Amino acid sequence: AQKITQTQPGMFVQEKEAVTLDCTYDTSDPSYGLFWYKQPSSGEMIFLIYQGSYDQQNATEGRYSLNFQKARKSANLVISASQLGDSAMYFCAMRDSWGAGSYQLTFGKGTKLSVIP
């Protein structure tokens, strides 16, 4: 079963507008972590933001914030004031604790964001 689901293969946003990238996850473990990465066309994966399952507040990092709704098992990334340099693939990932794989991340298939001038 797919553990991380990103339902938007591609999205467009106008420059300076906010955009939300969806991510839902599936785990039965009460302790888990959620990550968002950005991958520009150059290929390198860039860490953006982290949310722990026990964190009381939604994570924020500059223009990035995570809309964490635990009961719905969703961890949507919100990018405020989009810039042309935000055009990239965005991946949601999860770490949950089980056995020897406790350090592994499971990735979604990604959302391609295009920022329109």
Place this chain on the structure above:
Amino acid sequence: DVKVTQSSRYLVKRTGEKVFLECVQDMDHENMFWYRQDPGLGLRLIYFSYDVKMKEKGDIPEGYSVSREKKERFSLILESASTNQTSMYLCASSSSGTGNKETQYFGPGTRLLVL
């Protein structure tokens, strides 16, 4: 800043060749990972290592092996390259901490073409 480097950005090999992809990290991280990335499939874990000389199979280990003789270096080996191994290969490392310290940091990737 964490730095993860990979030996090549682009690599072209012939079917049947033995291929070595090298990855080095400078943050004394315990964990290192090799992924392959294909369009529409996202990132899939090939192997990971949580300590020197230790390795664990990921989701798609067939056709690959790994070596970790030193903490900072993790090598991916294609014993006999095949055309279906043409892909983008990404190396990552992470600390064995909790919370944000578990973040995996990635190298720039190697685009491998097997002819």
